[in-house]
Amino acid sequence: MSVYVVAFMKPAEGKIEEVGAGLKELAAAVKENEPGCIQYDVIFAKEHGSYTVFEVYKDMEAVAAHKEAAHVKEAFAQAAESLADPPMIAVVDKIAGFHRH
Template sequence: MFAVTVTFTLKPGVREVFLPLMIENAASSLRNEPGCRQFDVCVGDESQTVFLYEVYDDAASFEAHLESAHFKSFDTAVADMIANKTVVLFSEVIR
C-alpha cells in the first residue's frame, strides 16, 4: 500500500471552479487506474483549503497516475488556481 496526501491552498474565489475539476480527476483515477484504490476529496473549514487522501497499490501505481492524461489535463487546468500545494508520500509499514 502507498498513500498520498495533498493539501491545496487555493487562491481566493476559485473553489467553485476548482472542486468540480478535482472531483472529476478523482473519479477518473478510480475508474481508469487499476492501482488506485481510494481517492478522497475533502474541504476544510477555510474555503481555500482542499485535502486529498489517495491510496495506491504501490509507488509505481502513483507514478502511473502522475503520467495519466486525465491528471496532466487537470494539473494544467488548475495551475493558476493554487496558492500552495503540499504533497506527502507514505509507504506502509509491514508488520
Template structure:
C-alpha cells in the first residue's frame, strides 16, 4: 500500500533561497529513487518562506530508504540551522484517493 507524506518546512527568511535551492536538488534526486512515485515542492502563496513537500512512496521500506539516502542526510546536516520551527512531517495512509 502506498505511503503518502506531507512535509512542512518553516524556513527562516534569511535561508529561504538556500532552502529552496537545496530542495529543488532533492526533488531531482528523490524522484530517481526506487519506490518513489511522487515528490513535489510547493511554496505558500502569501510570500512566506515556508515550503511544503508532497511525497508518495510504494511502501514504508521505500520511505525508510529515502530517509536513509545520502542526499536526504546531507540536506538535514546542511539545513540544521535554517528552520524557524521544527519541520512537521505527516505520514498518511490513503483511504480514498483519485487514481
C-alpha cells in the first residue's frame, strides 16, 4: 500500500534560490536511485516563500531506503545552513482524492 510523505521547508532570508536548486538536484537523484519512490513533487509557494515536497512511496521499505540514501543525507546536510527552521517531515494519510493522469 502506498505511503504518503509531506516535507515542508522554509528557506532562511536570501536562500530561496539555493534551497530550490538543492531540491531540484535531490529530485533527480531520487528518480535515478529510488525505484520505490513513485511520486515526488517539489512545490514552491511564492506567497509564503516555502517549499513543500509531496512524496509517494511503494511501501514503508521504500520510505526507509529513502531516509538511509546517501543523496538524501547529503542534501539535508547541505541545506541545514540555508533553512530558517529544521524541515518538517511527516508520514501522512491520504483520506480522499483522485488522479486523472
